[in-house]
Amino acid sequence: MTASAPPYELVIGLEVHVELATRSKMFCGCAARWFGAPPNTLTCPVCLGLPGALPVPNRRAIELSIQAGIALRCDTPPHTKFDRKNYMYPDLPKGYQISQFDLPLSVKGWLDVPGDGGGDKRVGIRRAHLEEDTARMVHGSEGGEQYSLLDFNRSGVPLLEIVSEPDLRSSAEALAYLERLREILVYAGVSEFRLEEGGGRFDTNVSIRFSEDGETRWPPQSEIKNLNSYRALEDAVPYEADRLWREWQAGGALRTRRGKITVGWSESRRATFLQRSKEEIEDYRYFPEPDLVALEPSVETVAALRAALPEMPADRRDRFARQYGLSAYDARILVADRAIADWYEAAVAAAPSRPKQVANWVTGELLRHLKERSVDLRDLTVRPSQLGTLVELVASGEISGKTAKDVLTRMWESGADPAEIVRARGLGQLSDEASLASAVDAVLAENPKAVADYVAGNQRALGALVGKVQSKLGGRANPAVVNRMLLEKVA
Ligand code: ADP
Ligand code: MG
Numbered sequence: 001m002t003a004s005a006p007p008y009e010l011v012i013g014l015e016v017h018v019e020l021a022t023r024s025k026m027f028c029g030c031a032a033r034w035f036g037a038p039p040n041t042l043t044c045p046v047c048l049g050l051p052g053a054l055p056v057p058n059r060r061a062i063e064l065s066i067q068a069g070i071a072l073r074c075d076t077p078p079h080t081k082f083d084r085k086n087y088m089y090p091d092l093p094k095g096y097q098i099s100q101f102d103l104p105l106s107v108k109g110w111l112d113v114p115g116d117g118g119g120d121k122r123v124g125i126r127r128a129h130l131e132e133d134t135a136r137m138v139h140g141s142e143g144g145e146q147y148s149l150l151d152f153n154r155s156g157v158p159l160l161e162i163v164s165e166p167d168l169r170s171s172a173e174a175l176a177y178l179e180r181l182r183e184i185l186v187y188a189g190v191s192e193f194r195l196e197e198g199g200g201r202f203d204t205n206v207s208i209r210f211s212e213d214g215e216t217r218w219p220p221q222s223e224i225k226n227l228n229s230y231r232a233l234e235d236a237v238p239y240e241a242d243r244l245w246r247e248w249q250a251g252g253a254l255r256t257r258r259g260k261i262t263v264g265w266s267e268s269r270r271a272t273f274l275q276r277s278k279e280e281i282e283d284y285r286y287f288p289e290p291d292l293v294a295l296e297p298s299v300e301t302v303a304a305l306r307a308a309l310p311e312m313p314a315d316r317r318d319r320f321a322r323q324y325g326l327s328a329y330d331a332r333i334l335v336a337d338r339a340i341a342d343w344y345e346a347a348v349a350a351a352p353s354r355p356k357q358v359a360n361w362v363t364g365e366l367l368r369h370l371k372e373r374s375v376d377l378r379d380l381t382v383r384p385s386q387l388g389t390l391v392e393l394v395a396s397g398e399i400s401g402k403t404a405k406d407v408l409t410r411m412w413e414s415g416a417d418p419a420e421i422v423r424a425r426g427l428g429q430l431s432d433e434a435s436l437a438s439a440v441d442a443v444l445a446e447n448p449k450a451v452a453d454y455v456a457g458n459q460r461a462l463g464a465l466v467g468k469v470q471s472k473l474g475g476r477a478n479p480a481v482v483n484r485m486l487l488e489k490v491a
């Protein structure tokens with residue numbers, strides 16, 4: 001981070017590729033979850049690109065792609081198709097990738113992300129198209145010899161490419177965009193967005209805009225290919241922007257450049273390196289995939305897919321704040337995980353007038369329990385309605401907040417109902433004066449000095465007396481009632 005603002009405006013557009021959450025690959029029945037599988041065990045003639053093998057499109061992948069588009073407020077054109085994108089590379093056994101060229105599944109959407117200016121910023125989504133992932137290359141060396149190995153497990157995994165407009169103005173905005181995109185795709189069940197398992201990568205387009213001699217200059221962008229972590233983006237973007245600026249000032253090729261270049265990012269050298277300049281950028285000779293028919297999602301299909309989408313996270317956060325009176329912070333924590341948000345709402349259903357208290361228990365005790373015990377929410381013994389009941393027991397004064405925590409500890413262990421635990425263990429709070437009177441009287445008799453201190457104006461002495469009543473009754477006394485009784489008797 002530089003302290004002073006750079007002398008140019010940064011312009012960023014992202015092409016995000018994510019693997020879809022399907023069981024099988026895009027055009028064959030091989031398993032799509034390749035991460036961790038022994039190399040070349042998830043293959044068949046189709047995804048190995050053997051001659052004569054024919055693709056059969058994965059319906060689920062198409063549905064998920066359409067849903068992703070809808071969630072990103074895109075239009076779903078009535079007529080789309082697959083195309084062949086031709087290039088030669090060892091990770092592409094057919095010599096072409098099946099992708100979508102001029103008629104993608106989704107066009108013209110948008111996404112609101114927290115912008116640098118404070119408020120939300122609307123980022124345009126140019127298009128989202130469906131394609132297949134390539135094989136994985138593993139490079140190494142042995143005895144001075146370099147080698148490359150190919151693992152075809154990833155070959156043919158459904159891949160969605162989401163192309164933004166160049167609306168982002170900083171790495172922070174680009175990261176916020178990725179974060180919001182991830183959230184939406186995960187929420188919609190479209191992708192698990194497992195970057196750490198190689199399930200996604202982004203081509204990051206960077207250009208700089210500035211004025212010189214009274215004119216606006218906006219030389220062509222660099223496309224940083226295949227970044228695979230937020231961290232890499234955070235490092236590569238400012239590096240490339242600065243490099244473009246320095247090149248411009250040094251009178252370099254950027255001044256005469258006619259089109260974009262593609263660069264790679266070297267993690268070890270912490271620098272970009274040139275891959276292809278405009279002149280060398282391939283002509284992919286796209287043409288319609290002759291082995292597949294055109295794809296024409298019906299209005300009914302699109303409507304059904306739209307109806308099947310869950311409420312999106314930003315909408316849900318707004319609703320949580322509105323409907324339950326939660327802080328933006330609580331809404332964010334709860335909504336961050338769809339299953340937690342569902343669990344919370346089920347708990348509120350059992351304590352409808354206490355949404356705030358339920359939120360406190362969920363964001364506090366529940367999340368801590370899940371984290372500390374590495375428990376999956378699905379394996380939890382406690383049902384949401386039981387937490388709702390527990391909250392009601394506290395609200396009605398039946399048990400204290402402190403007792404409730406003990407009860408919850410037992411609930412985690414046994415899955416028993418809170419009321420049942422309170423009854424079986426005699427944990428109910430003592431609120432009626434008759435059951436508190438003898439302890440209150442005894443404490444007053446045993447502590448004349450504290451009583452005198454209080455009468456002399458020492459407020460703290462009263463608290464001490466309440467504490468002594470509590471210790472006589474094992475902490476079960478209702479403190480408000482004890483307080484009131486003490487005041488009445490001392491006065
Ligand atoms: P294509 O690759 O189809 O020729 P573009 O290069 O215009 O299309 O766009 C590809 C990606 O580059 C998009 O995500 C777009 O937002 C981004 N992009 C286009 N122009 C710029 C620019 N001047 N600066 C930064 N990003 C850009
Ligand atoms: Mg691309």
Ligand code: ZN
Nearest residue numbers: 028030044047
């Ligand atoms: Zn296969």
